[in-house]
Amino acid sequence: MPANLTPQYSKAEEEFRRAQTAEEQAICLEKMLQVIPKHKGTEKLQADLKTKLKEVRAEAQVEKSAKKVTKSYRIPRQGAGTVVLIGAPNCGKSRIVKELTNAAPEVAPYPFTTREPFPAMMPREDVFVQLIDTPPVTDSHFEPYIVSYVRTTDLVLLVFDGASDAAPEESATVISQLSSRKTLLAEATGFDDEDFSKLKVKTLLVVTHSDDPDVDLRLEFLRELSPHALPSVKVELDRRESCEELRAQIFNALGVIRVYTKAPGKPASYDSPFTIPAGGTVEDLAEKVHRDLADKLKYAKVWGTGVHDGQSVGREHVLHDRDLVELHT
Numbered sequence: 001m002p003a004n005l006t007p008q009y010s011k012a013e014e015e016f017r018r019a020q021t022a023e024e025q026a027i028c029l030e031k032m033l034q035v036i037p038k039h040k041g042t043e044k045l046q047a048d049l050k051t052k053l054k055e056v057r058a059e060a061q062v063e064k065s066a067k068k069v070t071k072s073y074r075i076p077r078q079g080a081g082t083v084v085l086i087g088a089p090n091c092g093k094s095r096i097v098k099e100l101t102n103a104a105p106e107v108a109p110y111p112f113t114t115r116e117p118f119p120a121m122m123p124r125e126d127v128f129v130q131l132i133d134t135p136p137v138t139d140s141h142f143e144p145y146i147v148s149y150v151r152t153t154d155l156v157l158l159v160f161d162g163a164s165d166a167a168p169e170e171s172a173t174v175i176s177q178l179s180s181r182k183t184l185l186a187e188a189t190g191f192d193d194e195d196f197s198k199l200k201v202k203t204l205l206v207v208t209h210s211d212d213p214d215v216d217l218r219l220e221f222l223r224e225l226s227p228h229a230l231p232s233v234k235v236e237l238d239r240r241e242s243c244e245e246l247r248a249q250i251f252n253a254l255g256v257i258r259v260y261t262k263a264p265g266k267p268a269s270y271d272s273p274f275t276i277p278a279g280g281t282v283e284d285l286a287e288k289v290h291r292d293l294a295d296k297l298k299y300a301k302v303w304g305t306g307v308h309d310g311q312s313v314g315r316e317h318v319l320h321d322r323d324l325v326e327l328h329t
Contacts, residue, residue, distance in 0.1 A: 005042075008035045013191070017199065018152045020074060022059035029053040048196040073145050075119050079128040080275040081254040084149045086178075087159035088170030089136040092208035092237065094118070096159065097133045099243045100250075105133055117149065124251040126273060127258060137174045147181050155253050156203040158185060158230065160222065163209035168221035175226045187229055203230050204253050206246065210234030257321040259285050268303075268324050276319065283315040286327055296329040 012035055016028035033049050036042055085093040094105040103120035118133040132153075135143050150156055158174065161167045175185055184192070186200035205228075207215060215234070222228075233249045236242040257280065258273035276284045282302075286294040303309045304323030319325065 004037060004039075006035065006037060009037070017189070017191075018077075020148065020152055022056045022062075023064075025056040026053060026060055029056065045196070052196060073117050075117060075132060077130065078119075079121060079130045080124070080251070080256055080258075081154040082130045082132065082152075083122075083155045083157060083250060083254075084132045084134060084153040085157045085159055086134055086137060086146065086150065086174060088138065088161070088167065088174060091136070091159040091161045091164075091167065091170070092206075093133050093136075093157075093159045095208070095237050096157070096206065096235075096246070097131050099237050100247055101131060117145070122247065122250070124247055126271070127251075127275060129251060129254065137177050138170070139173050139177075142177050147178070147183055150178060150183050150201055151199050153201065154189075155250070156185060156201050157206045157250070158203050160205055160207050160219070161209060162207045162215035162218060162234070163212040165218070168218050168225055171222055172225040175228070185228070185230060187231065202253070204249065205230040205232035207232055207234045208237060210242075211236050257319065257323075259319050260322070260324045261285070261289065262324060262326050264326055264328060273322075278321075280319055281315060282313060282317045282319065282325065282327070285319060285325055286315070289327065293327060293329065297327060299328050301326040301328070 009032060012028060012032045016025055016032060019025040019028050029049055029052060033046065033053070036046060036049070038046075085096060087093050097103060097105050097118065097120050100122045101120035103118070105118050105120070115135055117135075120131050120133070121128040122131050132149060134146050134149060135141075137146065158171065160171050164170075178185060182195075182198045184198060184200045185203040187202065188200065189202040190200050192198035192200065207219065209215070219232070231253075233246055235246045255278050256275040257278050258275055260268060260270050260273050262268040274285060274288050276288055282300045283294060283297065286297045286300075297315055299312050299314060300317070301310045302313050302317065302319070302323055302325050305320035307313065310326075
């Protein structure tokens with residue numbers, strides 16, 4: 001029997017995936033159990049959720065009682081989306097951050113230049129995207145917090161050095177290290193249908209040094225070592241147009257739209273748009289602006305795609321990129 005999960009459940013599931021502490025996860029799981037449809041098709045999922053809730057409640061108690069003896073690497077989410085870069089030593093992660101942002105991460109020809117997570121903001125037209133560089137992954141070195149970063153991000157960039165003969169085996173090791181921790185690099189994000197503890201995370205394979213004549217052979221070797229269907233983008237970081245194409249590909253892969261807002265009787269502001277998932281509604285926008293606003297929302301006026309200028313619409317109206325919206329309570 002199909003589960004027929006509701007949009008409300010899907011939202012709660014997404015909040016759970018992004019939760020960064022056991023206490024936050026417990027709150028999300030409680031909400032998921034409240035809104036999940038109660039029928040035979042969801043009995044297994046309900047049981048899995050109850051088991052997971054018991055586990056994270058125990059983890060939350062441990063977190064509260066544990067002494068803070070290690071440095072915290074928690075990074076607040078910012079911008080239109082969060083993108084985590086992972087890869088082997090010297091694959092080009094830090095160089096990508098340097099070329100796409102105004103930050104200045106250390107870039108050097110020796111391995112393990114990045115020793116701590118490094119956040120930076122990538123501009124894309126009138127929005128910013130958060131990039132987080134991470135320490136390299138090898139068969140003998142894996143920072144534990146990388147799992148949390150990958151599982152809670154909007155998009156992963158698996159960086160592959162197209163000029164290195166070692167890149168296929170090294171990248172296969174990165175994929176394997178995450179897979180062994182029930183985190184699967186995939187075409188789209190979502191929990192595994194058969195095992196709720198396994199999470200697929202949307203990933204873009206970024207191939208640096210793409211002008212190398214043997215780059216396609218190395219990519220084929222990676223597919224043999226670790227079969228996958230990850231979408232890929234090739235980049236030459238010495239060429240500005242190639243960097244700009246990568247910037248566009250990253251933003252497009254986030255699957256978000258920009259929506260501008262105006263207060264009733266006030267002029268429109270086109271400086272700082274809100275971003276919501278493609279296919280998002282007026283209600284989704286209101287929740288992004290403020291939770292109380294979403295509760296009190298009566299209708300909205302929209303200027304943009306598929307409507308007459310200033311047309312009144314309900315909370316379920318689907319918005320489009322660059323729509324202008326006036327929310328009314």
